[in-house]
Amino acid sequence: MREERDGAGNRAEDTAALVSYLRDVPARRGDTPISIDAAPAALAAASNAAPAADDLKAAGDAGFQLFAGACASCHQWNGIGQQTSYASLAGTRGVNDPSGTNISQIILNGANFHVDQHEIFMPEFGKAYSDAEIAALSNYVIHHFGNKTGTVTAGDIAKRRAL
Numbered sequence: 232m233r234e235e236r237d238g239a240g241n242r243a244e245d246t247a248a249l250v251s252y253l254r255d256v257p258a259r260r261g262d263t264p265i266s267i268d269a270a271p272a273a274l275a276a277a278s279n280a281a282p283a284a285d286d287l288k289a290a291g292d293a294g295f296q297l298f299a300g301a302c303a304s305c306h307q308w309n310g311i312g313q314q315t316s317y318a319s320l321a322g323t324r325g326v327n328d329p330s331g332t333n334i335s336q337i338i339l340n341g342a343n344f345h346v347d348q349h350e351i352f353m354p355e356f357g358k359a360y361s362d363a364e365i366a367a368l369s370n371y372v373i374h375h376f377g378n379k380t381g382t383v384t385a386g387d388i389a390k391r392r393a394l
Contacts, residue, residue: 269322271378277308294371310376317351326376331369331383362388
């Protein structure tokens, strides 16, 4: 007798049991819940090609300058994402987390994964930027796309870099 397998090679009955279990597990609020601002004012006022006149647009802000030079061409100023919806930053949990854990890790290490016949790629910037620069960029992204005050420090980035 042949066992039924799903696309990943798992037994169909095991997959069904796992799905059933996960549907029964009640949702729990984390220690630091994150509220999502899906439409911050800075995004509503920005276009895909130009930022809004937000408070971090000052020429001396390192995070703004880094985003303008390395990120805006793919993610765009309005957070829509140019090449793929996976490049969209608007309304995501990562940009609404003041600790910037996910944002800083993706800036440090990049991403490369396969979804629905498409390769999704973001280069790593960990070798190109200092801890202070990655902290500034993370905090800018959190402010601009999540309407939050980021709390990422150069020390946080040094620890995450070591992971």
